[in-house]
Amino acid sequence: MTAQPDDATLLDIHERMTRIRIFETEAGKLMEDGKIPGALHLYVGQEAVAAGVMAHLSNADWITSTHRGHGHLIAKGGEFGRMFAELFGRSDGYCKGKGGSMHISNMELGMLGANGIVGAGPPIAVGAAFSCRFKQTRNVAVTFFGDGASNEGSFHEAANMAALYKLPIVFVCENNGYGEYTPQANHQAVVDVADRAPGYGMPGAVVDGMDAVAVYEAAGVALERARDGAGPTLLECKTYRFFDHVGVRGMGLSYRTDEELAEWQQRDPIVLFEQRLAELGVLDPGAALAVRDAVAAQVQAGIEFAEASPMPDPAVLLDDVYA
Amino acid sequence: MAEAEAVPAVRELTYVRAINEAVRLVLAEQSTAFVAGEDVAGAGSVFGYYAGLLEEFGPERVFDTPISEEGIVGLGVGAAATGLRPVIDIMFMDFMGECMDEITNQMAKMRYMFGGAATLPITLLTMSGAGMNMAAQHSQSLEAWLCHLPGLKVVMPATPYDAKGLIIAAARDDNPVIVALNKMSLRFKGEVPEAAYEVPIGAANIVRRGENFTIVTYSRMVHEALQAAQELAELGVDAEIIDLRSLQPLDSETVLASVRKTHRAMVVHEAVRFGGLGGEIAAQIQEHAFDDLDAPVGRVGAPFSPVPFSPQLEKSYVPNAAKIVAEARRLLGA
Ligand SMILES: Cc1ncc(C[n+]2csc(CCOP(=O)(O)OP(=O)(O)O)c2C)c(N)n1
Numbered sequence: 001m002t003a004q005p006d007d008a009t010l011l012d013i014h015e016r017m018t019r020i021r022i023f024e025t026e027a028g029k030l031m032e033d034g035k036i037p038g039a040l041h042l043y044v045g046q047e048a049v050a051a052g053v054m055a056h057l058s059n060a061d062w063i064t065s066t067h068r069g070h071g072h073l074i075a076k077g078g079e080f081g082r083m084f085a086e087l088f089g090r091s092d093g094y095c096k097g098k099g100g101s102m103h104i105s106n107m108e109l110g111m112l113g114a115n116g117i118v119g120a121g122p123p124i125a126v127g128a129a130f131s132c133r134f135k136q137t138r139n140v141a142v143t144f145f146g147d148g149a150s151n152e153g154s155f156h157e158a159a160n161m162a163a164l165y166k167l168p169i170v171f172v173c174e175n176n177g178y179g180e181y182t183p184q185a186n187h188q189a190v191v192d193v194a195d196r197a198p199g200y201g202m203p204g205a206v207v208d209g210m211d212a213v214a215v216y217e218a219a220g221v222a223l224e225r226a227r228d229g230a231g232p233t234l235l236e237c238k239t240y241r242f243f244d245h246v247g248v249r250g251m252g253l254s255y256r257t258d259e260e261l262a263e264w265q266q267r268d269p270i271v272l273f274e275q276r277l278a279e280l281g282v283l284d285p286g287a288a289l290a291v292r293d294a295v296a297a298q299v300q301a302g303i304e305f306a307e308a309s310p311m312p313d314p315a316v317l318l319d320d321v322y323a
Numbered sequence: 324m325a326e327a328e329a330v331p332a333v334r335e336l337t338y339v340r341a342i343n344e345a346v347r348l349v350l351a352e353q354s355t356a357f358v359a360g361e362d363v364a365g366a367g368s369v370f371g372y373y374a375g376l377l378e379e380f381g382p383e384r385v386f387d388t389p390i391s392e393e394g395i396v397g398l399g400v401g402a403a404a405t406g407l408r409p410v411i412d413i414m415f416m417d418f419m420g421e422c423m424d425e426i427t428n429q430m431a432k433m434r435y436m437f438g439g440a441a442t443l444p445i446t447l448l449t450m451s452g453a454g455m456n457m458a459a460q461h462s463q464s465l466e467a468w469l470c471h472l473p474g475l476k477v478v479m480p481a482t483p484y485d486a487k488g489l490i491i492a493a494a495r496d497d498n499p500v501i502v503a504l505n506k507m508s509l510r511f512k513g514e515v516p517e518a519a520y521e522v523p524i525g526a527a528n529i530v531r532r533g534e535n536f537t538i539v540t541y542s543r544m545v546h547e548a549l550q551a552a553q554e555l556a557e558l559g560v561d562a563e564i565i566d567l568r569s570l571q572p573l574d575s576e577t578v579l580a581s582v583r584k585t586h587r588a589m590v591v592h593e594a595v596r597f598g599g600l601g602g603e604i605a606a607q608i609q610e611h612a613f614d615d616l617d618a619p620v621g622r623v624g625a626p627f628s629p630v631p632f633s634p635q636l637e638k639s640y641v642p643n644a645a646k647i648v649a650e651a652r653r654l655l656g657a
């Protein structure tokens with residue numbers, strides 16, 4: 001068993017969550033104001049998952065992400081300025097403006113990309129995990145994917161291969177109850193995706209994805225197992241997205257009720273975590289507010305940086321197609 | 324009553340409404356037709372073109388699938404081979420990769436491999452095209468992959484009229500037909516008859532008559548070509564524009580007849596130029612009308628890179644009227 005998070009770790013997780021929340025909220029506003037082109041899938045509500053897992057990882061550990069990828073990159077150390085620049089399509093963006101929200105990535109931080117193809121991450125993470133072992137490191141790969149993605153063949157193939165080769169990888173299913181506008185009950189017959197783990201020959205666990213400490217502890221166990229060469233784990237985090245599938249209000253479809261949303265918002269992962277930190281005497285409400293203010297200022301500075309960044313010169317169009 | 328019937332029932336409809344009407348008519352006239360795909364039922368598709376169909380035809384005939392493209396297309400292949408007439412939706416053409424075995428090795432070949440014993444009346448609707456800052460995995464035009472597969476038919480409608488007529492023709496066809504729609508065209512309006520009519524698969528449409536330059540194109544580039552033709556007219560070029568509508572089978576006769584008249588030709592598509600349909604069409608023209616040509620056959624297509632996200636880059640990437648005019652000028656030495 002990994003130890004419970006110490007105070008420094010708790011504060012670190014809190015800051016990661018706060019960074020995601022404020023970045024995503026501002027990105028949502030910018031999108032609604034027409035300042036961010038294309039599609040934007042926001043992570044608000046799911047912060048405890050990215051923060052709780054990423055608190056264990058270094059830049060030498062790899063992750064694969066999803067179309068809902070900003071939270072993963074922020075938790076992995078992404079800088080606001082370069083992230084906003086990417087969302088705006090500017091030349092200082094992490095992908096020089098060529099990828100945008102759906103392909104945001106950073107190799108130095110061990111972030112193998114958001115992905116526009118649902119279910120594309122797990123097989124790539126298998127490759128990264130293979131690479132970690134091949135190079136005889138203790139590094140690992142973590143693949144984040146949704147409940148919807150767990151129905152792609154690519155996930156099943158990756159899970160089987162990871163278990164077969166005992167690779168240092170953790171499969172983190174962020175089950176937010178929906179794949180786009182389809183509720184989980186209409187897309188799979190299981191309630192717990194983690195139930196599938198024994199079928200691949202790996203342990204599975206269900207975690208409260210609104211509880212950052214629970215995520216941190218469960219991820220710790222799985223990651224230790226992976227680093228020790230004991231093979232993969234399937235960790236399912238039950239969570240919820242507070243915004244629509246795309247953007248904040250999305251297409252305005254009524255596929256989930258206001259009551260359901262309100263119920264989950266009662267369990268806002270950041271509010272819950274701040275209550276806990278206050279009870280533990282680690283962070284009082286005033287200090288939490290100070291963290292929020294500091295992050296908000298960094299987010300504003302990031303937006304300014306991005307707005308000042310030039311659009312890519314059309315001359316770079318054909319750069320980077322090949323090495 | 325007779326008077327009312329004499330009035331042709333034609334209205335202005337958007338491309339998206341025309342698709343909706345076509346699928347509704349297909350479900351109404353074919354009791355074994357059903358629609359399956361991701362978010363096609365409850366949400367009526369992310370593009371809105373199946374809106375209302377679940378309510379009208381019920382969950383046995385219009386249903387949401389898991390995010391399992393290989394499974395979805397496989398379901399279509401198996402259901403078609405055993406007597407149903409599936410309408411399968413793959414949300415974005417970019418996701419073809421997920422189900423390419425079912426398309427390439429099963430759907431396209433089953434009839435032939437079985438010595439003609441199996442029939443696969445599948446209509447597969449999907450969405451192509453750039454222009455909406457959807458980046459590299461939601462903006463592609465991959466029709467060349469599909470046209471290379473014997474056993475498949477491939478159509479790409481440019482207008483609401485053709486969208487409706489081609490979908491109905493596809494659904495009545497006993498072969499697998501891929502209908503690749505265009506996302507920038509969803510709000511385009513045009514006249515659409517109320518009746519169930521077919522646009523024949525394999526018949527091109529001459530959308531502008533002209534005397535001295537043939538532009539062969541399809542899908543959204545038809546509209547760019549029409550715009551280019553106005554500019555070209557100022558240069559004394561009278562362009563004839565052929566909307567292929569169907570890429571497989573290809574209406575080579577219409578193309579060749581036009582080139583024999585105009586003596587100059589260019590092919591325009593949104594897909595990457597290298598390995599695109601333009602190469603095939605240019606080759607056919609030189610094979611069959613070499614002596615009629617006054618200049619090499621030109622090609623306009625996207626450059627050899629993935630579709631970039633940044634709006635400015637995407638704009639310079641996607642072919643448009645200006646690029647068509649520039650290519651025409653080059654060919655004319657003007
Ligand atoms: C291969 C593929 N199929 C379909 C889509 C369209 N799509 C984008 S996100 C999404 C839902 C994904 O659901 P889930 O995995 O649960 O992630 P969530 O959006 O809930 O975070 C779908 C169907 C896609 N991008 N890629």
Ligand SMILES: [Mg+2]
Binds near residue numbers: 146176
């Ligand atoms: Mg989900």
